[in-house]
Amino acid sequence: MRAAAKGLAPGWWGLDVRRLAAPLPDLGAQAPDGGPMLLHIGTGWPADDLWFPVVVPLLGAGHLTVDANLRTAKPADLLRAVLLRLLGSLPPALLEVRLVDGATAGTVFAPFAPLVEAGGLAPAVIDAAGLSGVLDEAEEHVRHAQRAAAEGRLADVPYMVVLGEFPEARAEHARIAALAHAGSASRLHFVLAGWPPPSFGTQTPLLDHSVHATVDGRYARLNGIVGEDVRVSLDDDPNPTVVEAVCRALAGDARSSAAFTFADLVPERLWAESSATGVRTVVGRAGRDEVELAFDDATPHWMIGGRSGSGKTVFQLNLLYGLAARYGPDELALYLLDFKEGVSFTEFSPTTRDPSWIPHARAVGIESDREYGIAVLRALVAEMGRRASAMKRAGVTGLADLRAAVPEVPVPRVVTVIDEFHVLLQGDSRLAQVAVGLLEDLARKGRSYGIHLVLASQTISGVDALATKRDSIFGQFPLRVALAGGSGILDAANPAADGLTVGQAVINDAAGIAGRDRLVRFPDAHAASAAVADLRRALWTARPEGNRPPAVFAGYAEAHVADLLPELTPDARHRRVLVGRTVDVGLSPAGFVLDATPGRHLAVLGTTAVGADILHAAVVGLARQHRPGTVEFLLAALAPAADDAVTDALAVLDAAGHRHREIDLAGLGPTLAALARGGENTYLVLFGADAASARLGERDPETRRTGADDLQALLKSGPGRGIHLLGWWRGVKRFAEDVGGSAGREDVACLVALNVPETDLAGLLGDHLLRWQHRPNRALLVDRHDQRTDLIVPFVRPGRYDEDGTW
Secondary structure, X not given: OHHHHHHHOOHHHOOOOOOOOOOOOOOOOOOOOOOOOEEEEEEEEEEOOEEEEEXXXXXXXXXXXXXXXXOOHHHHHHHHHHHHHHHHHOOHHHEEEEEEEOOOOOHHHHHHHHHHHOOOOOOOEOOHHHHHHHHHHHHHHHHHHHHHXXXXXXXXXXXXXXXXXXXXXXXXXXXXXXXXXXXXXXXXXXXXXXXXXXXXXXXXOOOOOEEEEEEEOOEEEEOOOXXXXXXXXXXXXXXXXXXXXXXXXXXXXXXXXXXXXXXXXXXXXXXXXXXXXXXXXXXXXXXXXXXXXXXXXXXXXXXXXXXXXXXXXXXXXXXHHHHHHHOOOOOEEEEEEEOOOOOOOHHHOOOOOOOOOOOOEEEEEEOOOHHHHHHHHHHHHHHHHHHHHHHHHHOOOOHHHHHHHOOOOOXXXXXXXXXXXXXXXXXXXXHHHHHHHHHHHHHHHHHHHOEEEEEEEOOOOOOHHHOOOHHHHHOOOOEEEEOOOOHHHOOOOOOOOOOOOOOEEEEEOOOOOOOOEEEEEOOOHHHHHHHHHHHHHHHHHOOOOOOOXXXXXXXXXXXXXXXXXXXXXXXXXXXXXXXXXXXXXOOOEEEEEOOOOOOOOEEEEOOOOHHHHHHHHHHHHHHOOOOOOOOEEEEEEOOHHHHHHHHHHHHHHHHHOOEEEEEOHHHHHHHHHHHHHOOOOEEEEEEOHHHXXXXXXXXXXOOOOEHHHHHHHHHHHHHHHOEEEEEEEOOHHHHHHHOOHHHHHHHOOEEEEOOOOHHHHHHHHOOOOOOOOOOOOOEEEEEOOOOEEEEEEEEOOOOOOOOOOOX
C-alpha cells in the first residue's frame, strides 16, 4: 500500500510536508496528465506498528470536507498542508485558489501572506458577502467549462479550488451543493473544514463527489474510503521554513508574470469603443488576470484613497489615459480638478513646453480654488439638466436610448475627477454647504445622465460639511479603490487595505464592505514616460477638427489683459472695462459695461498696488475699443506705487494714437470742475484717488464749491455724456466720503475689492450677509446694478506675483 500510494501521489502530492526540508522538489512538476489526481491527507493505522499513506481523489475527481472547524488544530494543519501541496504541484497557470475563512478571519492562512502580498494568491474572504463573491466566481468558472464542453472543445479554465471554512450563510447552501455536484467535471473543487455547518443541523447532506473526514480526538474516520477499524491521523502542519521558501519562490514568479506596464493599458486601436452603456478600462492585474473597472449603472461613481506617496496620482493617470485611449472625444469628456499643490493634471492641458492637449479634456483645475470647483460642479448640474430636457423631448429615459434617438448629436459620458476633494468641503462655511449640495445632486442623479464622479483624497475624516450628508453622498460611490494608507474609504471593519505597499490597491465594489475585495497591482505611468508621450502624441494627432483646448484654471497663475487684447475691437456695441478673469469654468473675462446708465464708474479698493495694475489693464483694454481721436484719457498718478503703471499706460495710449494727458494733484480740481460742467467721451483715471481727498475738501472762495462737490456731480452726470471715472482708493472709508457717503453709494456701481476686510466691504455695500475672505491673486467683483458678486483673478502686469506667493 505504501508503494501504491507513492505511485498514485507522486512528488508534492504525496510528500511528508511536515518533515520536508531543502533542497525543495521542483515546483509545478506534477502537472495533470488528464486523469484524476490523488492527494495525500494523512496516515492510516491498521495497528500500532503498521501504517500506510492515505491518498484521496481530488483534482478532476471530487471534494474533501472535514467536520471539525478551523478553530481546532487538526483541520487547520490539514488545510495548510493541502494548500502547500497544491501550490507546489501545479504550475501557477493551471491553478486558481480562493481562500474563505469565516472562523478565524483569515489567520489560518497567515503563513502564506508573502504570496498574497505579491499578488500570487487572492486574500482570504471572511464573511457572507465575500463568500457570495467567491461563489459568483465559481459559478462563472463552471459555466465557462460547460460552454466549452457543449461546443466540443477542451475547457481552457484552470483548476479552481475553494479552500477554507464558510461563514454562516444558510442562504448560500443550495448554491454550494449545486456547485459541488457540477464542479468536479468542471475543474472546480472544494476543500472545506467545518462542513456541514452546525447551524444547518442534520438537514444538510454531505457534498456530492466528496470524501468526508469525521474527527474524533487525535484521529479521523473517512466515509467509505478506509475501514472503520483503521485510524487515520490527518496531515500535520507543514514545515514553516518550507512554506516560506515556496511562497518566496512563487512570489517572484507572480511578480514577473503579473508585471504590468503602462503600455498594457493601451488598446491596439484607439477610440474603437462606444460609451452608450458605460465606459471601462483595465487598471491593473490581480495575479495573472487583468482587472477591468467601469463607470456604468452598477458602479457609477468611485472613491480613491491613499496617503501621500501611495501612487494615487499614478493610478488616476492610468485610469484617465486608459479611458482616453478607448473612447473618442465624442464618447468621453473629462473634467479634472486638483485642490492641492500638485500637478496631477497639468499634462492634459497645453503648457509653454508642450502646446498640445488631451482632446477629451474640457476643464482642468490645478491648485484649484473652492469657488472654481463649485463652478465646475454647477456646470455639470446644468449639463445634467440639459440632458434631462433632451430625454423628455426624445421620449426616452436613458442615455443609451437618447443617443440612439438623436445619433447626430454627440452626448459623451462625463468623468469628473476631484483630487483632494475634502478641501472643497472643509469647514462649515457657505461654500462647503453649496459644494455638498451640488455633489449630492450629481451623485444621486448623475448615473442616469452619463455623468460620473471620482473623489480622491488622503482622508475623508473631519469634513464638517458632511456631518449629515456622508451616507447620502458616499453611499452613491459603490466602487472604492484603497491604496497604501487609504483604509479610511473602506468599511471600518474591513482591514483588506492594511499593509499595502506602493503599486498595490484593494478594489471593492460594495462600498467598502469586507469580503468584496480584490488585490490589484497597477503600473507606474511616471516610470513609462516614453509610452505616455507616445500615447499623448497619438491622441493629439487623432483629435477631430474643431477640438478646442480645455479651460485651464491654475490657482497660482497670474491673469494678464494682453491675452484678451486680440479679441477687442472698436466695433463693439458697448465698451467694457476689463479687470480680470472670473473664477468660473471657462475663466471668462471679468469686467463691467460702461454705458450711459448713472453709476457706471469703477472703484478699485485696497491697499495693495495691484489696484494700480487693474487700472492699467482697464486703460489698455479700453484703448483697444476706441478709434484714435474719439475719446480722451486723463491719467493722474497720485500714489508713488502707481508710477510704473501710469508710465506704461501712457506709452500704450501714445502708441495707439489716442488723445491723452497726465494731470497732477494741483490740476485735478480744475479738471473735475470742467468735467462736471461739460465735456464728453473722457476717461478720468485716478491712481491713488484717496491721496487727493484733502485737496478735494477745500472750498473755492468764489464759487463756494469743493472738488468733492465736482467729483460727486461728475459721478451723477458723467455716464450720460460718455465720461467715466476709474479710480483706485486705498481705504474704504475715504472712498465712501469722497463719493458722498451713503447718499452717493449708488453713484459708483462697479467695485473691485482687493485686500479689504469683510466687515468693511459689507458695511460699504449695506450687505451684512456678504462673505469675503481676501487673499493674494484674488479679488471680489461687485456690480450693484446687476446684483452680481464674482470672485476674480485680477489683471496684473507680468511678474507681479512672486514665487513665494506674495505681491
